[in-house]
Amino acid sequence: MLLYEKIANDVSNLIDEGTFKTGDRVPSIRSLSKQMRVSVNTVKEAYALLEDKRIIEAKPQSGYYVAARLPEIPHEPEFKKRELNFSDFSVSDLVLQIMRDSHSEDLIQFGAGMPDHKLLPVAKLNRMLSSESRRYPKESVSYILPLGCEVLRTQVAKHMMKAGCMLRPDEITITNGATEAIYLALQAVCKPGDTVVVESPTYFNFFQMLQDLNLRPLEVPVSYTDGLSLEALSYVLENAKVRACLVIGNFNNPVGISIPDRNKQELIKLLSIYDVPLIEDDVNGDLSYTDERPKVAKAFDTEDNVILCSSFSKTLAPGYRVGWMAAGRHQARVESLKLISNIATPTPVQLAIAEFLANGGYEHHLRSIRRVYAKKAAQMAEAVARHFPDGTRITRLKGGHTLWIELPGNIDTVAFYDKAIKSGITIAPGTVFSMTDRFSHFIRLNAASWFEKVEWAVETLGLIIKGLKTTKGTH
Numbered sequence: 001m002l003l004y005e006k007i008a009n010d011v012s013n014l015i016d017e018g019t020f021k022t023g024d025r026v027p028s029i030r031s032l033s034k035q036m037r038v039s040v041n042t043v044k045e046a047y048a049l050l051e052d053k054r055i056i057e058a059k060p061q062s063g064y065y066v067a068a069r070l071p072e073i074p075h076e077p078e079f080k081k082r083e084l085n086f087s088d089f090s091v092s093d094l095v096l097q098i099m100r101d102s103h104s105e106d107l108i109q110f111g112a113g114m115p116d117h118k119l120l121p122v123a124k125l126n127r128m129l130s131s132e133s134r135r136y137p138k139e140s141v142s143y144i145l146p147l148g149c150e151v152l153r154t155q156v157a158k159h160m161m162k163a164g165c166m167l168r169p170d171e172i173t174i175t176n177g178a179t180e181a182i183y184l185a186l187q188a189v190c191k192p193g194d195t196v197v198v199e200s201p202t203y204f205n206f207f208q209m210l211q212d213l214n215l216r217p218l219e220v221p222v223s224y225t226d227g228l229s230l231e232a233l234s235y236v237l238e239n240a241k242v243r244a245c246l247v248i249g250n251f252n253n254p255v256g257i258s259i260p261d262r263n264k265q266e267l268i269k270l271l272s273i274y275d276v277p278l279i280e281d282d283v284n285g286d287l288s289y290t291d292e293r294p295k296v297a298k299a300f301d302t303e304d305n306v307i308l309c310s311s312f313s314k315t316l317a318p319g320y321r322v323g324w325m326a327a328g329r330h331q332a333r334v335e336s337l338k339l340i341s342n343i344a345t346p347t348p349v350q351l352a353i354a355e356f357l358a359n360g361g362y363e364h365h366l367r368s369i370r371r372v373y374a375k376k377a378a379q380m381a382e383a384v385a386r387h388f389p390d391g392t393r394i395t396r397l398k399g400g401h402t403l404w405i406e407l408p409g410n411i412d413t414v415a416f417y418d419k420a421i422k423s424g425i426t427i428a429p430g431t432v433f434s435m436t437d438r439f440s441h442f443i444r445l446n447a448a449s450w451f452e453k454v455e456w457a458v459e460t461l462g463l464i465i466k467g468l469k470t471t472k473g474t475h
């Protein structure tokens with residue numbers, strides 16, 4: 001056993017014996033290195049090992065703490081070769097129902113993936129909306145070009161340097177949310193009947209867009225540690241005619257996992273061999289639980305093969321509908337599509353967001369919401385562990401706010417959805433995140449809606465599941 005492994009073992013034993021309990025701070029790296037007379041790097045390695053094993057967790061600017069004993073992570077989806085030959089698909093009406101239910105004030109909202117509205121800087125944005133409309137009286141009410149306001153494009157370009165991405169303002173198009181950006185990207189690169197690789201599971205609206213554009217999704221499984229499976233992707237590219245690949249590279253929805261940098265590089269290499277453009281959705285990229293913002297795949301795009309799409313819906317104001325895209329060589333086509341569909345995104349909201357990025361303390365805002373989401377996700381996962389039946393499995397989040405949960409046995413999560421609604425709680429059943437049935441016993445819960453007073457709702461969900469569990473069997 002190497003020295004750092006021995007130290008990790010000693011700390012782990014102290015936790016097992018109860019010297020340090022869940023939530024306790026463990027000695028800092030420096031103090032443990034002094035106590036044990038080993039180098040700081042050795043303790044760092046020991047702590048990294050304990051973090052990988054989820055025994056301790058780092059809290060930004062605070063230190064290392066004993067992590068809650070959470071259930072294991074879910075079983076990973078497997079790639080089935082027969083899915084290469086899938087035929088028709090049809091998006092369930094449940095998606096619309098979930099959206100409708102997400103607007104009911106009477107329900108506890110664990111279903112839709114909305115941000116916590118209390119964390120949105122409403123007062124500041126309101127002030128900026130009015131000050132910027134006064135500052136630009138003519139522009140704020142006039143037609144503008146499809147690319148959108150230059151002040152905002154400049155701020156987006158500056159911000160994306162933190163994601164390793166060097167963009168010029170004139171390479172960016174402002175859109176009505178990431179939704180429009182992705183829709184335009186699909187329209188720009190695909191023709192009806194084409195096949196588009198998506199992650200399995202993935203954000204349910206993608207299937208609606210694909211259906212609407214008469215495109216066919218081909219699902220490639222997501223590993224719960226490394227994101228999109230490159231092995232499965234390579235098989236798919238070799239054996240099917242794929243027109244585009246649509247991924248959520250950072251803190252994806254619903255799993256919450258990011259593709260590591262080395263895999264992002266591999267992904268880009270692989271796609272360029274087959275000349276398949278990557279459409280990258282980065283709506284959650286700013287919601288990392290550590291202060292290190294993950295890079296986007298576009299940062300590694302040397303061949304101009306990535307269309308990067310994002311928005312301010314998760315961090316500032318989903319209702320403003322301000323998103324953006326960097327479409328690279330497809331930009332002229334995107335501009336013309338944007339012009340045809342709605343000319344441009346409304347100006348006042350663009351100006352307000354630009355001002356927030358320039359002078360509103362966006363980085364400070366991000367640091368504080370990241371901390372809150374990290375805490376909410378940890379507390380909600382612990383509540384799920386307390387109240388859901390044995391055998392429940394949960395992914396570990398490093399950013400974003402959706403928990404991906406595998407339920408034991410053959411639980412039908414659509415039936416679960418109906419019962420949960422009757423008890424005043426929304427959930428998102430796993431079936432809507434795939435056109436296959438591989439996630440029918442999964443649910444996604446939105447940790448943004450968690451606070452301690454709603455623990456009763458998690459407990460109620462646990463009771464409903466226990467009542468639903470009629471057949472035995474595992475997946």
Ligand SMILES: Cc1ncc(COP(=O)(O)O)c(C=O)c1O
Nearest residue numbers: 113177178179203253283311313
């Ligand atoms: C992965 C992902 N992409 C896109 C969107 C939609 O973003 P926007 O509101 O900017 O259109 C969402 C919203 O939940 C999402 O989770």
